[in-house]
Amino acid sequence: MLRYFFIALGLFFVLLAAVAGFRGQKSGKPPIEIFPDMDHQPKVKAQVPSNFFADDRGNRLPVAGTVPIGYEAPVSKDNPFPDEGKYRMVRYASGTDYKNTGRFGDQWGTGFPLPVTAELLQRGQERYTIYCGVCHGASGGGNGVAGQYGLVAIASFHQDRLRVMADGEIYNTIAHGKNTMLGYGAKIPVDDRWAIVSYVRALQMAQTATINDVPADERAKLEMPPQP
Amino acid sequence: MANFFPKWANWLPLKLLVIAFVLGAVVTGGIWYYFTPKYTNVGYMPEQPAPFSHAIHVEQLGMDCRYCHSHVEVAAHSNVPDTQTCMACHSQIKATSPKLAAVRASWETGTPVEWVRIHKAPDYVYFNHAVHVNRGISCYSCHGQINEMPVVYQAEPLSMAWCLECHREPEKFLRPPSEIYNLNWRPASAQDQLAMGAQYKKEWNVNPPVGCGGCHR
Numbered sequence: 260m261l262r263y264f265f266i267a268l269g270l271f272f273v274l275l276a277a278v279a280g281f282r283g284q285k286s287g288k289p290p291i292e293i294f295p296d297m298d299h300q301p302k303v304k305a306q307v308p309s310n311f312f313a314d315d316r317g318n319r320l321p322v323a324g325t326v327p328i329g330y331e332a333p334v335s336k337d338n339p340f341p342d343e344g345k346y347r348m349v350r351y352a353s354g355t356d357y358k359n360t361g362r363f364g365d366q367w368g369t370g371f372p373l374p375v376t377a378e379l380l381q382r383g384q385e386r387y388t389i390y391c392g393v394c395h396g397a398s399g400g401g402n403g404v405a406g407q408y409g410l411v412a413i414a415s416f417h418q419d420r421l422r423v424m425a426d427g428e429i430y431n432t433i434a435h436g437k438n439t440m441l442g443y444g445a446k447i448p449v450d451d452r453w454a455i456v457s458y459v460r461a462l463q464m465a466q467t468a469t470i471n472d473v474p475a476d477e478r479a480k481l482e483m484p485p486q487p
Numbered sequence: 488m489a490n491f492f493p494k495w496a497n498w499l500p501l502k503l504l505v506i507a508f509v510l511g512a513v514v515t516g517g518i519w520y521y522f523t524p525k526y527t528n529v530g531y532m533p534e535q536p537a538p539f540s541h542a543i544h545v546e547q548l549g550m551d552c553r554y555c556h557s558h559v560e561v562a563a564h565s566n567v568p569d570t571q572t573c574m575a576c577h578s579q580i581k582a583t584s585p586k587l588a589a590v591r592a593s594w595e596t597g598t599p600v601e602w603v604r605i606h607k608a609p610d611y612v613y614f615n616h617a618v619h620v621n622r623g624i625s626c627y628s629c630h631g632q633i634n635e636m637p638v639v640y641q642a643e644p645l646s647m648a649w650c651l652e653c654h655r656e657p658e659k660f661l662r663p664p665s666e667i668y669n670l671n672w673r674p675a676s677a678q679d680q681l682a683m684g685a686q687y688k689k690e691w692n693v694n695p696p697v698g699c700g701g702c703h704r
Binding site for chain 1: 521
């Protein structure tokens with residue numbers, strides 16, 4: 260009797276493995292929910308559809324003619340914008356002043372509406388590497404990886420037209436794009452756009468810089484082998 | 488008087504006991520093995536409206552996670568990119584590829600691409616991406632080697648026990664802030680990880696909540 264029982268049990272295991280499979284097996288089927296108590300609550304969450312609204316979007320589109328005014332988010336200890344304190348306004352656009360538009364009236368402005376510090380440049384370098392380097396290249400020559408895959412007309416920053424371009428126009432290009440470049444305003448907050456402008460200016464200066472532009476006490480660092 | 492029970496019946500109670508014990512073990516083992524997110528959720532790999540490959544975009548092109556997931560450092564929710572993010576390149580690169588038909592349709596009509604969500608916490612869990620990535624927890628810790636996945640699947644169970652493994656011993660997982668988005672980074676050794684993790688834990692005052700209110704409200 261026991262023999263038949265163990266044979267039946269063995270067959271059951273084979274059947275179970277065939278039907279239910281093993282842990283970690285790849286499957287396109289939605290996960291089984293064994294105890295779905297309150298897992299799905301009828302509330303609106305980020306980027307989730309909602310049948311409360313006629314168009315089924317949980318996230319609402321901005322009302323025509325309005326701009327989002329931003330929100331506060333905690334910042335890391337190394338916040339490069341120290342005057343904003345512990346909480347930083349994550350602003351994507353607000354207001355019509357030079358800082359938010361790059362313009363004075365209908366003219367492009369030039370100059371930085373926030374203090375240009377080493378921290379700002381470092382922040383600009385980091386943000387540039389994330390968002391801009393893919394097309395414009397690490398040194399701004401327009402030779403980023405996207406060009407190798409068929410993106411055409413990527414601007415190099417090292418041409419006279421862009422060397423003399425107003426800071427405000429570069430800011431506006433980051434926010435709203437230009438020609439075939441789409442805008443990055445939805446990704447890059449206002450302060451970070453200015454940080455990137457400062458780094459673009461640094462890249463441009465670096466192309467024509469001489470050893471005399473390097474402060475004397477920093478020159479020794481140029482002789483050091485590059486850090487990995 | 489004749490034997491009322493045949494001889495084999497002597498062993499019957501013991502055999503039934505063995506069967507009951509084995510069946511009990513099978514049921515217990517089956518629940519242990521199958522009634523867990525390690526089985527139900529790990530390996531979930533749905534088909535997406537456009538076959539986006541993290542392997543191509545991150546490993547081959549070297550793009551940063553934040554190019555698309557641009558709000559992960561400042562928001563609780565790590566955003567799936569809008570269609571404009573795709574079109575920044577794909578208006579020119581592979582602009583007629585049938586694989587991108589859903590993205591182009593979204594761009595033309597203004598309706599979002601309906602990406603299938605893979606990693607889900609129950610609605611009573613309030614997970615915050617920003618606090619994790621800004622305090623030494625890499626994407627890798629929860630999403631696995633997602634940078635090498637041609638098709639994304641869930642690599643970790645995301646169960647409460649799994650969360651607590653790290654909340655109780657964060658020093659095993661904390662890494663340098665510069666390596667958060669470098670999913671190929673590994674500590675030199677387990678000892679290095681513990682020493683470095685303990686130092687970050689102290690410096691940053693990392694005290695992950697292990698009480699209910701930390702994640703449930």
